[in-house]
Amino acid sequence: MDKIDIKSMTKQELEEYVTACLGEKKFRAGQIYDWLHVRLVDDFSQMTNLSLALREKLDQNCRITSLKIVRKLVSGIDGTVKYLFELPDRRVIESVLMYYHHGPSVCISSQVGCRMGCRFCASTLGGLERQMQVSEMLDEVYAIQKDCGKRISSLVIMGTGEPLDNFDNVVTMIRMLSGKDGLNLSQRNITLSTCGLVPKIYELADLDLSITLALSLHAPNDEKRRQLMPIANTYSIDQILQACRYYIEKTGRRVTFEYSLVQGENDSLEDARELAGRLAGLNCHINLIPVNPIEERNYRQSERAAVERFKNVLEKCGRNVTIRREMGRDIQAACGQLRKRYLKGDR
């Protein structure tokens, strides 16, 4: 029989398990939860305030997942760290640690691979391998916090995978990570990035979380968006913007639109004007990202001057814009490239 993945259990689930299945008092669940999600131990033998008998019983029935660091690259430019982790079934994922002035921030993967098929993205080339478990996503943060020895102060769910395509696990992970009895990471410091699964945006809005929604738009109209993102065949930009309006109304949070600039595809001044028009009246922020070229496609990064011009047009139209700082350029810190190279045989 497969052992239970105890780290994926919410506090309430753990209480039910400990009382109903193990015949223990409810407060034991609180102790175990604290060991797993605050003290971050990965062995029952370390849970020294539990009786030896209970530790053995737990060990017989449950497993504590943990990630193995298979590769770790540190940027010589800005200290960004890229981790390649091995999951219990030997699949690999990547996560990134970035040092911002407001503290260490972690970017995590939410799926092993991805099925969204965005043309410029390395993470989607091999398709979706499997969903990630709650414990495995928590472990990305836990492993990095233990490795760097500093308290992680913000989280972006912007690594490999489409988080809204692993909805329940991602939401549970957010609740556990931001819970008072866990690492207590403020939801205001958590950003979830999506390519725009419209029905799931409504579902997320109704959960009353206070996380930031980032929407990967990348084009000012549906025709151009379809060239870059297959998901644009399913949902129109109008539908996306309507869902975003709903999200803003429900949560009171400003939405971020991500726009990767690809030379000759979506970076003209006309594109900028059209984009500004479409986002008029929306409480939002636009994040421009010079596309990171991947070797499997011949997309090229817009010239710096073109990026600046694009930004100026948006600003003249009154939009709030920033150009994303590129972190860890020397260590393939972007979007699934390290994992891709590793899987290609560069073990």
Ligand code: SAH
């Ligand atoms: N699936 C989610 C989150 C993962 S991708 C989403 O689509 O938002 C995180 C962000 O990186 C997205 O905005 C995505 O479009 C962008 N991205 C992916 N590959 C990129 C590349 N090669 N260059 C620049 N941005 C890229």
